[in-house]
Amino acid sequence: MYPFPGSAPVPEEKLKKFRRGVKGELYKLRDVVIRSEAASDLAQKQNARYDLMLPEDAGFLEGDEDEDTCTISQDDIVDAVDITAGAKYFNLTLSQFGPYRLDYSKTGRHLLLGGRRGHVTCLDWQSKQLMCEMNVMETVNDVKWLHSEALFAVAQKKWLYIYDNKGIELHCIRKFNDVLRMQFLPYHFLLATASATGFLQYLDVSVGKEVVAICTKAGRLDVMAHNPHNAIIHLGHSNGTVTLWTPNQREPLVKMLCHQGGVRSVAVDKTGTYMVTSGMDKKLKVYDIRAYRPLQSYFLPAGASCLSLSQRGLLSAATGDIVQVYRDVWGIPVTKPYMAHRAKGSVWGVHFCPFEDVLGVGHGEGFTSMVVPGAGEPNFDGLDANPYRSAKQRQEWEVKALLEKIQPELIGLDPSQLSQVDHSTWEQRHEDRVQVLGFDPLAKEKFTPRLKTKGRSSSGKVEKRKKQVAHEDQRIDKERKEKEKKKAAAAGQKSALDRFRK
């Protein structure tokens, strides 16, 4: 019926994207392992096939042969695309209340702005509908959305305040004083705050308790980022080091010397593979976080004060009042930016919007929303962060998210540590068991040759039989290795009759 029998082949790179874990070699429980690996392979193929059918495509910006994409201005882009897309570029002129810090909610629909002189406002930026606007009458250091668009946290001059999205003050947390920067870990419901006194504190926003207050002894902490892949907090210090923290330890997990001056900004990508840092030595460095190796180092004429990484790997670096966007900084060394824009005032905060091709810039004269084609992930997952969710869906999502809230004890460098085989515990338990029993229950019994009649069991013959078996262990391993080699060779060989084989 069909010209090509069986199911369509799936490209290898797509398959690799959905591979989890490594195929291990276990000879015990072999059939269990084979069955579960078969199920996992099927899941991998189904995922890869579904991936090819996703409805939306990412945006793109391609210049002509003689043209640099960084010379294309926002107005040109707005003219080239339709009205709804053009509405994503807008400016909010708020020159009274100081440079603005911003945060987008996890779904990308709601925007929170905090001006230094106390102006705090939250709005649905796509429909330009204002949710609340107030002046807290104090210095605002940072603003952050909590798990949904219902609550946000404002780090004011002295203490940490939590507000409702209507502007009602819900909590004033005095334990968290002099907070300079905040990061929210969505799957743990933890708000991590870095203070001017050198304390890194974690607040569980679902129960309202402080989980841990770590004295970092590293002075003023005003550079903070979090790794979305494993919930580790990255702090940048004035001696050029970047330290990695979990709530389970009083000491940093890792200390990396990144720059020769102070560190000005840190950003980590969503897969937890790359970290981009910028320092006072006017350098922009890219590191592989999994192996702690430096990958690239770029020189910027005036160092970048704010960094942000988008979902698709675009990096925005802000210097003074210029914002530059670079594409693919960790691959082939980048020579020129992808896009550039001059903001109306000196830039105080940049943040990519989660599922949109938009970069939000908070500066001295207010807020600018820039269009950056190809920044946001085009296909969102409806069960995780759905920008089009109704109130009912949000309530259901919130309940489920709270039920599967991860305990802070599970935060570590490798999030999949729970699924690894725990060899050390097994060995410890085995040793204890041997001690209790007095013998090793798993030890192989010594070979005793069977008693044979008619003189075949004389001591000399018995010794001969024992010798034959003496190298049996090594022989079994050798045979197994040869079998594997043959299998691998046979799999690689192609014969002319392969096209008839199903």
Next chain:
Amino acid sequence: MVSPKIFGNVLSGRCKRNQQTHFRQIRADIALNIRNPDDYVRETKLDIQRVPRNYDPSLHPFEVPREYTRALNATKLERVFAKPFLASLDGHRDGVNCMAKHPKSLSTMLSGSCDGELKVWNLTKRECVRTLQAHEGFVRGMVVRFCGTSFFTVGDDKTIKQWKMETPGYGEEEEPLNTILGKSVFTSIDHHQKEGVFVTCGQQVDIWDEQRSSPIRSFSWGVDSFSCVRFNPVETELLASCASDRSIVLYDMREATPLKKVIMSMRSNTLCWNPMEAYHFTCSNEDYNLYTYDMRYLDKPFTVHMDHVSAVLDVDYSPTGKEFVSASFDKTIRIFPKDSGHSREVYHTKRMQHVISIKWSSDNKYILSASDEMNIRLWKANAAEKLGLLAPREKAAVNYSQKLKEKFQHHPQIRRISHHRHLPKSIYSQTKELRVMKEARRRKERNVRKHSKPGSMPVVTEKEKHVVTVVK
């Protein structure tokens, strides 16, 4: 689902290169990711919500810790919903001695008591539909014929009686279809799966044909009494019996003499064949353990199941063959997986005294226990299971939780919660005492081995310890 990208259409946001428009020359290929809200929001309030999916692992971080948290929650909820006791059927006037399942009807059950009374129960209405005085003295054993129209009972008055399954009409007397008088007391009866043949045991094992009034074959092997005999449900010509000389004897109906026997250290009370595996049977022993044997290799048991603190009186397999339930003199019921050395579940009640007989219902859902205090209790086989019809989403959620619990069952926190059971004080303290005794025995053995010539004291595994010998 795929929104068409019409090349050259300005509305979709893409522009052709060098397209001369009225106002200006468009210089580049630019497109933005634009979503049409109509594709993502439902049309009317009566529709269900649209949930587009993207299975990219980077959009779903922390897979393993989230699954672990869900497994922990599922384990805790299972303990919350673990309420296995369903009903108690009372009506007997003396301790209930034996029970029989109906092969064709799930709601019918028979029970015989120590004063010779026999009751037929309807389990859906949980009431007794028929009572008859079967024997003078104990009703020792009963079995329903494979067709389901009649059943056999044996009692202390040395008789085998066959009764009709239907309730007699108005005015009719309760009369057995057939009565066979024997020479000695019969202690147990079992019926063949397909033919009209049944077997009884007492002083010897007799095979009877339903049409004859004397046994067609008798087996004996120098033993004076047998306590239990069972036909193999898969290999229907094989039988096994428990004898009072602490042995289990295997027979083939077609042969003239018994096949072989295994002698253990203590006597077995009853045995039950695995309905799915042809060779395996489990016997309940007086030394508080149950032993599963492979019929072909009787020199050591396949598994030793240890958890009871007093003699085990009865055992029955689940129809899936994966688990069995055991009733013990220590007033508890335990459910064991077929290949595990320890029980997965224990049921007890303050009002339930020594459990004499136990049955696992044929739909794998319920367990019936008959005890000394004249009550038959109906329990759920899975304590946390929701009975009745489940909606498809409920079923999917149950399956998902089940798989999660299985995946993370070895993690210490989850294991601690899922293994936790409340035990009556007497059983808890008795378990501790037995553990201390076992530890002392082991320590002494270890010391002897340490201080004697290496190799002079061979290692005897737990399985080998309980079998004395195999006789062919």
